[in-house]
Amino acid sequence: MSTRSGAGQPAPSRTTPIPPGTRDVLPEEMRELRAISSRMRATFEGAGYGEVHTPALEYEEVLRRGEERAAGARYRTFDEQGDVLALRSDMTIPIARVVATRYAEEDPPLRFCYFAHAWRAVERGVGEPREFLQGGLELIGVEAPTGDAEILALTIAALDEAGLRRHRVGVGDGSLYRTLLHALDVPEDRHLSLLECLSRRDLVGLEMRVSGLEGIGERERELLVGLPELRGGPEVLERADGPVAGAVEGLRALHKLLAERGVADRVIFDLGLVRQLGYYTGAVFEVYDPAVGFALGGGGRYDDLLGRFGRELPACGMGLDLQRVHMAQAAEEALQ
């Protein structure tokens, strides 16, 4: 493209950088992204979820009230008063703040959707987004499993609208393994390393650490190693009994509601599923499509979060990475 530079002018540099994990979106991609988000927004709005927008910058202390690590918010700056501001890392905490402040008197349930950017640190290296566009839902004031079923059914419907055909939602219970560790009297000081293995799905490390536990019977060991491998249709819930029967009971009730909504076959129960964020209290979700090697998004139930902002209400939500949804949609289109 030497035509651009006139005589004596230096050629335009093509190496002016942008931070790794960020991107420019040009018109063709933008049009496609816009089409996907419009269809998803229409699904959400049609179900009574009003769209909200909140500041990209929040007081860091407010984000920390929601989650001790500020839900992974990494970009901080100071304002004129010396207060620490942080770029939000998700929309769940800001919406919890909105509910407690702008809707302090409103009767639940409250339903919100959003399409907004969030920012996280690039920790794992190449390809990980620093800035990403999320589309999602928050349902406040509806208990499990009714609220969970509504969020899951709407997520599936919105992705149908976006042009996906083969997507599935993984559903687990974030407290399941912790419950199991307590029920089997595994010493407290071992919990962290076992849970870390589980969240990395280092099943070799998990098995090694479990076999190093003393005073635990063979059946209990099998449960500790085998539970995270249980995933599939509702039949896996039948295979989890004993100490986790109570937690699994909740997932059974959820399955029944999903069946009534006609989406049970889109759900994979996954008893090893854990999500990194600290505010989840019950069911956790992850969304998959065979065209993309990464989860498209995730969410779960966070019944304690609103209380930290002054309104004790049960809640659950889901957030999807729209760029990944777009990847799945493009792959689906290529198949047809």
Next chain:
Amino acid sequence: MSAGERLTIAVPRGALFDGTLDLLDALDIDTGEVRSNDRKLLFEDAGIVTMRPSDVPTYVEHGSADVGVVGKDVLLEQRQRNVYELLDLGFGRCRMVVAVRAGGDPIGSALRRLGRVRIATKYPRIAAEHFAATGRQAEIVEVKGSVELAPLTGLVDGIVDLTATGRTLEENDLRVAEEIEVCTARLIANPVAHKLKADQIDAIVAKVRAG
């Protein structure tokens, strides 16, 4: 994730190649063409892709392969990869060690006199973590070729490398000073494939466990 219902398996060419093919034979996967053609990379009929060992986690993380076989050394060096480690396959056993020139204690003396030690390695992350975890300052020199050369020429005080029999070390007048980790072949899986192709993956795991 690879399209279709069947699994795509990432197979490392190199030290774990034969062990991996033997394992696949035991799983009733046809490796005949893979064994007879060492230039071809993609064997669609068998669902096998062959690659450099350190690329296996990359292909599995991105879902271009559903599962893969890889050494624990590669997994430790690429700890940031989001893959599930399903099984210790037991074969390809070797040790990640710190080695120095035979006779004397070059690491100890460098630390005493210079306050830091220089270490050459192809595994910068494992080496850095090992010295940090043992409270020693280390300057890591990353090399691509034969690491054994580096201490012989005085480039470094010691090396961190993988050794199976120790013969190469011995032939270069090096001795093992410390063992960092025993490494074997592992079966890894893409997180999404682990959910969406659970039955096929579980069948492999069960067969290997029974095997």
